[in-house]
Amino acid sequence: MSKTQVLSAEDAVGLVPSDATVTVSSSSGLGCPDAVLAALGKRFTTTAAPTGLTLLHPIAAGDMSGIKGIDHVAHEGLVARVLAGSYPSGPSKLDPPAIRTLIESGRVQAYNIPSGVLFQMHRAAAAKQPGVLTGVGMGTYADPRVDGAKMNAKTDDFVELVELAGQEWLFYPAVPVDVAIIRATTADPNGNLSFEHEGSTLGALDQAYAAHNNGGVVIAQVKRLSETLLPTAAVKVPGILVDAVVVAPDQLQTTQTAYDPALSGESHRSLDTIEPVEWGLEQVISRRAAVEIARGDIVNLGFGISANVPRILLEEGDHDEVTWAIEQGAVGGFPLTGFAFGCALNPQALMQSSDQFTLLSGGGFDVAMLSFLEVSAHGDVNVSHLPARPHVTAGVGGFADITTHAPRLVFSGYFTAGKKDIFIADGALDIRTDGNVAKFVPEVAQITFSGQMGTRRGQDVTYVTERAVLRLIEGVLTVTEIAPGVHLERDVLGKAGIALAVADDLKLMDARLFSPNRVGLALQSSRRPAIGEPA
16 A cells, blocks of 8 residues: 655645635634644745636634634735635634635635535535535525525626425535645554544545545644554545645644643543533523433533523523533534634544534424524524624534424523613612514525425524514524513514514423522423334
């Protein structure tokens, strides 16, 4: 067997030709091959080559917190087109990432493709299939009848609407790959790769297949070399796919984390180190969202307020009653927030992202805990686009894949936006000064979840805020609960930018949610019959 070349990052990026399609394995800072991307950007700034690249990023490469990722290569002329599930994001007070500036100014073509679909597109390209036929994105911004997943006016049409067997589908064409830039922990003399220090393998294998099967090049950044062959079971990407290895001994496991063996499943760490959710409105919202979970549920978790729900269950002693499944690949364990989002402490398993999306896209879980920026009169949710400051949100990510067939969806967020003074006392809310921006609006800035499609599919859809709980009932946004101390007309109906229905049996939210003390949260009874019992 031929030996894989070990090259410097500078020599490795010399393998990238102009007009190539380059796919990058990463999830923000998690698993980002940052040293190779930095070398590729430096090559362009010093030699003006390569040019005209198409970049594929199933999940964002890099962030705004120390790992530049895609911003290393965000140069006009170097990049012609980007297809990404998500993009680096951060606080509105910071300047936008360079890639965002290129997109917003119309200097590159750009698409926001659902992450799970983009992983499938790699598999399709590797297998010489035409593309991905799916319901993911139907009725959303990805639908060609809406925006077709395009991020600016410069961008050509890509997603197609087709009819097959009497049903409408979206078709995402496969994109042949010339270069894959992936990351692992260890490479052996034959180029076999292991991921023992990684929080996930992400899509490295499928991205390597896509490049290799197209006659392209696979560049793997690793932390270290092994002088002997790796154990067979440890190999996640075989050396037959790898053309060049770049050693970057200082690569971070994820943003601001050099290495934590509890994230890669190599050791177990006590959850006593987890900080509780700070008392306030976000804790109230997270507590009420958690009420929608049943014992034994498989739960997907999104970014934003919803990411607090695991900590709520931990505080209440119910953490072991559910199993978390997050798109980066962790099954079980305790999902983390902040810079380590996408990782889990003490995971039971670390799947490929592409395999995890098979579970999520097909609705093989019980409930998704997600967040919202705004909600339309139809129940549509926008989580992917804030027109005034686009870099505040990462884009669609796996949101569209997850929401397409999830049996139950719980979207969490504040009822209004803007400066507000809402006091919590004696088991009730006191809204002294409210936000002046409605978040329940006639039309959202971008449809990331289609309420009409959710109604058509029979999904159970709930919207949880600090002052009210709403449900999508037969396509109608309906207030089903309000917080103690809240006036229905003044604080809910009068603060929505749309007409809301009110349930005949309108209830008060549990007053215990509005106390800083432990609630004594009671999860719903298991949805699954015991083995041997009828379903």
